[in-house]
Amino acid sequence: MELNQRSLDRLVGVHADLVKVVRRAAEISAVVFIVTEGRRTRERQAQLLAKGASQTLNSRHITGHAVDLAAVVDGEVRWDWPLYYKIAAAMKQAATETGVAIVWGGDWRTFKDGPHFELDRKAYP
Known part of the structure; x- marks a missing residue:
C-alpha cells in the first residue's frame, strides 16, 4: 500500500531515515495505516500533555524523530x-531492511503507546 497524501504531508519535517522506514512499512504491512502525527510544535505537545495523551514536553516528535501511526480497517481508524x-x-522489518534503529512505544514498560514509533536515541541522539 502507498501512503495517502495526508500521511505524506504529516511526514514533512520528520527525519529522512524514519520516513524511509514508514514508507517501506506501508508497502509490506498486513494492516493499512495512516500517519496521524509527525513533527510537532511545542505548543501541540503541551496540549497533548495537558490532555494526558503524552507524559512529557520533551517529545521526539518536536525534533522530527517520531511518528504516530493509526490502523485503518474498512476506511475507519481503529x-x-x-x-x-x-x-x-x-x-520493525522495514527498520531492519533499511538499517535504521527504531523503538516502538508498544514495547515500553510503562505508558504503552501502540501508535508511536521513534528513532532509537542511541543511534539518533
Missing part, C-alpha cells in the same frame, strides 16, 4: 491492539 502488533512487525 485502535485495537492486535492491529498495532501487526503494524509494529512491519515497522
